[in-house]
Amino acid sequence: MRPLPVKFLSRLLTIFLGRMKRLYPEIANRLTPLGHCRFHIIPTDFPFSFLVILDNGKATAKILNKGQAVSNITASISGDIYSLIQLLEGSVDGDTLFFTRRLIVEGDTEAVLTLRNAIDSVDLSIKHILTGLTGPLTPLFKRAATPLSSFHRTALKDFSILQQSLVGPVTRRISQMDEEISRQEKRLIQQGKEIKKIQASVKRGDKVAGEN
Amino acid sequence: MELVCPAGTPSALKAALEAGADVVYVGFRDETNARNFPGLNFSPEELRVATAQAQSMGRQIYVAINTYPEAGNLTPWHRAVDLAADIGVDAVIMADIGLLDYTTRRHPTLRRHLSVQASASNPEAVNFYRAAFDVQRVVLPRVLTVREIKDLIDEIEVEAEVFAFGGMCVMAEGRCSLSSYITGKSPNMNGVCSPASHVDYEQRGRKLISKLGDFTINAYPDGEAAGYPTLCKGRFFGQGDDPSYLFEEPTSLNVMALLPELINSGVKALKIEGRQRGKAYVSQVVSSYRRAIDAVLRGEALPDSNLGSITEGARSTAGAYQKSWR
Numbered sequence: 281m282r283p284l285p286v287k288f289l290s291r292l293l294t295i296f297l298g299r300m301k302r303l304y305p306e307i308a309n310r311l312t313p314l315g316h317c318r319f320h321i322i323p324t325d326f327p328f329s330f331l332v333i334l335d336n337g338k339a340t341a342k343i344l345n346k347g348q349a350v351s352n353i354t355a356s357i358s359g360d361i362y363s364l365i366q367l368l369e370g371s372v373d374g375d376t377l378f379f380t381r382r383l384i385v386e387g388d389t390e391a392v393l394t395l396r397n398a399i400d401s402v403d404l405s406i407k408h409i410l411t412g413l414t415g416p417l418t419p420l421f422k423r424a425a426t427p428l429s430s431f432h433r434t435a436l437k438d439f440s441i442l443q444q445s446l447v448g449p450v451t452r453r454i455s456q457m458d459e460e461i462s463r464q465e466k467r468l469i470q471q472g473k474e475i476k477k478i479q480a481s482v483k484r485g486d487k488v489a490g491e492n
Numbered sequence: 493m494e495l496v497c498p499a500g501t502p503s504a505l506k507a508a509l510e511a512g513a514d515v516v517y518v519g520f521r522d523e524t525n526a527r528n529f530p531g532l533n534f535s536p537e538e539l540r541v542a543t544a545q546a547q548s549m550g551r552q553i554y555v556a557i558n559t560y561p562e563a564g565n566l567t568p569w570h571r572a573v574d575l576a577a578d579i580g581v582d583a584v585i586m587a588d589i590g591l592l593d594y595t596t597r598r599h600p601t602l603r604r605h606l607s608v609q610a611s612a613s614n615p616e617a618v619n620f621y622r623a624a625f626d627v628q629r630v631v632l633p634r635v636l637t638v639r640e641i642k643d644l645i646d647e648i649e650v651e652a653e654v655f656a657f658g659g660m661c662v663m664a665e666g667r668c669s670l671s672s673y674i675t676g677k678s679p680n681m682n683g684v685c686s687p688a689s690h691v692d693y694e695q696r697g698r699k700l701i702s703k704l705g706d707f708t709i710n711a712y713p714d715g716e717a718a719g720y721p722t723l724c725k726g727r728f729f730g731q732g733d734d735p736s737y738l739f740e741e742p743t744s745l746n747v748m749a750l751l752p753e754l755i756n757s758g759v760k761a762l763k764i765e766g767r768q769r770g771k772a773y774v775s776q777v778v779s780s781y782r783r784a785i786d787a788v789l790r791g792e793a794l795p796d797s798n799l800g801s802i803t804e805g806a807r808s809t810a811g812a813y814q815k816s817w818r
Contacts, residue, residue, distance in 0.1 A: 306502070310531045366772075370503065373773035376802045379718050379742075384695055390530050390688035397531030400770045401501035 308337035310398035323361040355387030494761035507771040512782030517554040524572040528683030552582035558607035592625040605629040611666035615647035633665035642757035651760035658765025660745040717806035742805025
């Protein structure tokens with residue numbers, strides 16, 4: 281995959297957060313006590329990470345290349361992209377992800393808990409946010425259609441690549457899980473056979489001992 | 493049989509109602525309730541909207557005001573009671589006798605339930621609260637067997653509510669101050685056990701280390717299910733060379749298998765713990781228990797439920813309800 285225009289995506293992400301704030305003002309209200317915070321969100325199976333900066337409920341974000349140094353972090357949150365998306369939409373419980381070790385939190389635990397509770401306090405829908413994005417972006421794309429039409433096309437292509445890279449790991453993960461289940465099933469069948477063999481052998485042994 | 497479900501946020505409340513809760517219990521955003529966690533709980537306006545929403549569906553809202561007021565600073569607790577009464581919630585859940593007295597005098601028509609934090613587990617204690625404060629229901633501590641619950645119900649004049657699912661503490665309920673030895677804060681006084689402000693997680697090599705203040709509570713090898721960083725469920729060095737769970741392993745309560753017995757024992761309400769959990773947890777647990785209760789009441793077998801993955805430490809227990817160690 282060719283490198284994505286990080287600056288463009290960072291801008292898109294900030295617009296996404298701005299719309300999220302407009303659609304779900306309750307989140308900002310619950311985040312206000314945090315003041316200034318910098319969360320490093322690390323999807324472990326994704327080529328980028330996200331730096332989300334909160335300032336009294338207002339959020340901006342930057343996309344960082346994997347491994348890129350980042351300083352003054354309040355806390356970091358790591359997990360596979362599928363779990364992080366589920367967490368954002370509230371379709372999975374954060375404690376469940378933590379118990380099952382699919383989520384790793386380091387740094388200021390209280391700040392992370394505040395963030396989790398704030399996001400979970402609304403019925404957030406990524407689709408709802410993205411659908412609305414066409415509104416404010418439409419004039420931009422219209423302007424870009426003439427002198428910047430090539431940029432427009434690239435941006436859309438990049439967005440499609442981003443979408444694929446979001447969905448790709450999930451699909452791969454599901455196939456890996458399917459393969460693992462299939463491996464475990466085979467293993468269980470094999471173990472069942474071995475147990476039967478051992479039981480038969482033990483029976484035969486008893487008989488011999490009894491005859492003695 | 494009433495299904496009483498938790499909600500830490502308006503969206504969790506919506507999830508609980510959609511999943512079939514008869515009652516949703518909530519708390520205000522302060523130290524007046526035993527789940528005083530950052531970013532959690534309801535503002536007065538949110539509670540007003542939630543109460544209208546639930547009552548329009550024929551459901552109820554209970555408000556937990558179940559911590560013990562700080563000496564010389566009664567205002568937050570009195571304000572919480574006054575707000576709950578003004579909003580018109582269906583009941584308040586409380587433990588402190590001073591607060592019960594205040595509520596009885598100021599809001600005599602506001603229904604009062606005795607919180608588990610009061611730790612009333614014998615007929616004398618329960619009947620005292622009934623006589624003194626006209627308490628209508630007792631939430632029983634998780635220390636009784638089903639048989640003991642039945643015997644108790646026969647001797648008390650109030651409804652009994654018991655915990656069915658969620659957090660499982662080893663303490664004599666309402667009397668645990670273990671967390672405060674490290675953090676200065678406890679569930680009874682401040683509404684928090686192992687407050688997040690004192691918790692640190694660190695991935696060290698192939699182990700997840702959880703710390704409370706300066707103390708290491710646990711070290712989970714890769715692949716092992718984790719639990720909350722509470723002292724009672726910590727893994728410590730005792731006499732041997734290897735750390736072990738000296739008090740209790742990370743585990744959650746689940747009495748699903750005992751539902752028929754509990755229903756027959758005369759219990760009025762089943763409570764799901766977990767106002768600190770997300771709406772996905774609320775939705776999953778409440779819908780499972782709704783299906784199970786309805787099936788038992790119809791005389792059918794218990795339906796399958798898959799609640800294993802959302803339990804602490806990926807383990808569950810029927811705890812004292814069975815007391816298999818006796």
